[in-house]
Amino acid sequence: MTDTTTATDVADEFLDGLLGSLSLEQKVRLLTGASFWTLHDEPQIGLETIVVSDGPAGVRGQLWDERDSSASLPSPTSLAASWDVERVHRLGRLIAAEARRKGVGVALGPTVNIQRSPRGGRHFEAYSEDPWLSGVVGTAFVKGVQSCGVGATPKHYVANDSETDRMTVDVQVDERTLREVYLAPFERMVVEGGAWLVMSSYNSVNGVTMTENDLLRSPLKEEWGFDGVVVSDWMGVRDTVAAGSSAQDLAMPGPDGVWGDALVEAVQAGQVDEAAIDEKVRRILRLAGRLGALEGVEAATPLAEPWPQERIDALLREAAADGMVLVRNEGLLPLDPAAAPTIALLGEHARIARTQGGGSATVFPDHVVTPFDGLVEAYGAERVRYAAGVKSSESVLPIDGRVATDPVTGEPGVHVRFLAEDGAVLLDEHRASGKLVWLGDPILGETAVVEATAEFTAPADGEYSVGFAGLGLFRFEVDGELKSDGLFFPEGTDPFMAFLNPPKQSFPVDLKAGQSVSLRLEHRPQQQAGLAAVMFTFGYEEPFADPEAELARAVELAAASDVAVVVVGTTETLESEGFDRTGLRLPDGQDELVRRVLAVNPRTVVVVNSGGPVILPWLEEAPAVLLTWFPGQETGGALADVLSGAREPGGRIPTTWAADEEDVPVWQVEPIDGKLFYDEKLNVGYREWLRRAALGGPAPAIPFGHGLGYTEWELGESTLDGRTVSVPVTNVGDRAGKQVVQVYLSRVSESDIERPVLWLAGYALIRAEAGEAAVATVELEARSLQYWSVDDHAWRTEPGEYAVQVGTSVATLGEPIRFTV
Incomplete structure (x- = not known):
């Protein structure tokens, strides 16, 4: 072998030479993360640190906040709805460019679990109910990412198709169904896509947790020839010997875990073969070579350069529009701006864009184009009038520079301090947003209190609510008056669900425009699910008139306008990692808003802003219905393009939508005595709808593959x-x-x-x-x-x-x- 070789040519002999120079302790050290998002380096063999980051719909990097903004892609349901693998490949290249801009070598995506039940909380993050379509789209994404020098990580292997009890659920699935439905997308991404990593899931399959399951060895490695790294989902490795002996390669996060010294001792005691350790390390070194992180080895593909913002925005706007599905159109769309229609834009989703789902796929874009912004740009401010109609979300909005000032620096935003038990200031910083997250940060080990303060200023007259959403111990003051002090952890709640969708505390303040109040929030960090973590929202709620009066105002506006555009949908607190949906209905009041508007304006477009299926009881009454999914940061521009006809809605349904909850073929996502039975076998999604239809069963509201154009x-x-x-x-x-x-x-x-x-x-x-x-x-x-x-x-x-x-x-x-x- 020459002094410099490409990663694709790295021979086992070369890797074995590196391995032979390492002690057992050095090798085992490489098998657990160095931190929450990094792998260990090893200068002795020229191994550099590798940074990993969540990446199904954008690359967040090592910070979970606005300080390191990211391009926010349309949700994977939207990408699959485009059926356009060439564009998905381009979006994968964008992911790689974003990753390299942030110093990230591995993107933890795509998510290719099957949308077995529409109640799956992470539905928006996966592609389709169909294994063939999921595999084809996912493979295009993998190839796009890896063509620019970043590792892609298909996840979660395998049968992590719902969130309830995901750490402990035992999925019972027969061999044929497992192969033909749930393993099939992974097989394509490994064999055809050449994925460099695969992430193992939390759940068990047929009695064995996936980080110890033989499915990692066969079919993944032995049959499909996967030569990459099996990385665990975070805290998914829970046994030293069983996982150490399995085909699980890398335990994340670090630096603590069940391997480390315990695994060294297990090898020395003969409980784990050192050859198993060598094989895991060999795979990590091969990955490092492919990424250009191993001395003397040239990266497998050219490393991506950052994209200019204009190029990013243009692609994301194009992609969002091409994923939108026009379900009905009785000649209403497109709406020509040259005709100068007056438009009643209704629904809170029109002003508070729902661009992405909740959980680890969340990123922080530097801008979001709301539907209101987009329609004003396309039709003119004088033609677009807005009313909320109903309150679509009970969650608090993060305080930001539009409504708050840092009391220390005077800048727009929030001030944050990390305090030791004796009151000493460990960290003092200005933040632009009140959505605050720290995961595995070393400073948390010394921190007794995280303090957030802000001067909240009302932009208009009204009764606001100020407060927070978070899990654990909080103390909240308004103008020095104590409003809340205690432990907030709903009894009987799954820790992951509570962490990602925490309880809210808010308190009314009646303010005039320009009037300010001082807010102070203290939080005492605790271990969350064995992890040093802080995640809370320092926030507020906008004034909302009497519900009946606000609904009447929206209906009145609709009646007085040429066209009504009603934007309804879910939120990141309804569709998120960590929990499944309790139902498929839109939030209270939204269906009534649609019905009332349809009654007064026959030229009504209903825009459905959800990541996955919802029930649309008024579907046959609406002259135009457009599904936008979670469309990413360019939401409003893409929506305006489609409504105006500047672009055609290009989407086709990748998963069946039911007319009623009672019609859904697979409703059950809750385990029974710890087991979840995949009794429908091969008949997932449209396959079961067709089987039941042959027996006189109900028809879906929106069949698989459906979508109209212009x-x-x-x-x-x-x-x-x-x-x-x-x-x-x-x-x-x-x-x-x-x-x-x-x-x-x-x-x-x-x-x-x-x-x-x-x-x-x-x-x-x-x-x-x-x-x-x-x-x-x-x-x-x-x-x-x-x-x-x-x-x-x-x-x-x-x-x-x-x-x-x-x-x-x-x-x-x-x-x-x-x-x-």
């Missing part, structure tokens, strides 16, 4: 030549547009093998000018016709008759073309 299309007769499906496609409308031509397979002849009614086997994305014709071509993969044989423990193709159907959703398919295998 032009009209004709699909000709499909043909099948070998495994190539072709169909003529013509844009017969009067403007350019996008169509997603979808191909589904089914089994025709009788079979001893249970099959879904239909399953997605491919698609072609067509963009065409008005009047333009094209041919959509889809190559059927051999795997699409295979099943996993539990007898042979291998993929097998069953001879017999099959059918292929082509259409623009699972509910609008052409005549079947039969063929024999």
Whole structure:
């Protein structure tokens, strides 16, 4: 081997040479993180520190706050809704650029768990209910990230498809279902995408926790040839010997954990083979080489350079619009700005943009374009009038420079001090926002009190509420008057759920515009789930008129306007890591707002701003309904582009939406006696909807693959030549547009093998000018016709008759073309 080699050429002999120079203690040290977000270096062998960061929808870096802003991408549900793998690849390249700008070598994403139940709290962070689509989109993301010198980390391997009791739940799933549905996306990202890392999940599968599960060895490493690093979810490694002997490679975070000295002793006692330690270290060194963090080894791919802000904003605006799904349109959209319509913009989501879900995927963009901002830009301030209508969230807004002043520096924002038990100041800093998070920070070990202070100034007359949302011990004062002092931890609440969605305490203050009050909040840090952590929001609530009066004002405004745009949706306190959704209904009052507006204005557009499915009881009454998901920082501009027709809504539904909660095929996400049974087997999502429909069951509100554009299309007769499906496609409308031509397979002849009614086997994305014709071509993969044989423990193709159907959703398919295998 030459002095400098590329990471793809790094031979085991070279790595073994490095390993041979390390003591057992040095090797074991490398297997646990150095801190919350970093891996250990080892100067003796030229190994540099590697920084990792959450990265499914933006790269946060080592700080969980506004001091290190990040590009905020549309939620993965939005990316999957675009069905555009070329753009997803570009977004992966953006992730890599953001990572390298922040000194990050590994992005902890994508999340490719299956949207098994719409109640899954992390639904917004995953792609689809379909394993094929999830794998294809996720692979494009992985390739994009890694093409620019940053490691991608498909997660969470495997069956972490809901959040309830995620640390302890034992998922019971049969071998065939596990292979065909839940492992399939990971297989594609490893075999085709070449992922450099995979993150193991918290849960157990069939009785064994995943950091100790044989599934890490086979199929991941032995069958698929994965030569990267298996990193744990944070605090997921819980046993020294069992995890040490397993194919789990890296325990995060650090520096503490169950490995370290205990693992050294286990090796010395013969409980863990040192060869297992060497294999883990070898993989970490191979990763370091790929990242350019190992002396003498050239990075596997060129390292990304930072992108200019204009390029970032343009891509994110384009991506957000292309993921929006137009569900209904009775000729109302697009709304031409040249016609100068007056627009009643209604709903709190229009002014407080819901751009991302809660939990570890959260990032802090340097700007957010709200729907109000976007529509004002597109239609003019004099044409857009706003009313909240209903209060859509009970959470507090973080205090920021718009309403508060740092009492020490005089700058807009908040002042924060870390105090020792004797009152000594350990850290003193100005902050721009009252959303405050520190995870694993060494200073927390010495800190007795975290103090936040601010001068809150009312921007307008009204009754505000000031306070905080947090977990643990708090003391809160307003103008020196004690308002709250105690422990805030809801009884019976899961610690993770409480930490990510903490209780709120707020107190009314009646203020005139420009009037100020002094706020002081003290928090005593405690160990949260064994982790030194501080996370709280120093915040406020805006004045809200009498609910009936505010609703009446919104309805009155709608009646007096040419068009009403009602923005409804969920929040990060309803869709978040750490807990599952209790239901699919919109927050109280939002459905009533929509109904009341529809009653007075027949030209109403309803914009649904949620990361995952919600129930839309007024769907058939609304002339236009647009789903935006959580669209990221360019929310408002993208929405204005779609409403105005500057861009076409390009989305197609990647997961089925139900008309009613009672219709949802998989509702249960709560374990029973610690076990969660995947009894639906292969019939996840649209597959189960189709199976039940054949038995007279309900139809969904929005079927898988559905989405409208602003032009009209004709699909000709499909043909099948070998495994190539072709169909003529013509844009017969009067403007350019996008169509997603979808191909589904089914089994025709009788079979001893249970099959879904239909399953997605491919698609072609067509963009065409008005009047333009094209041919959509889809190559059927051999795997699409295979099943996993539990007898042979291998993929097998069953001879017999099959059918292929082509259409623009699972509910609008052409005549079947039969063929024999």
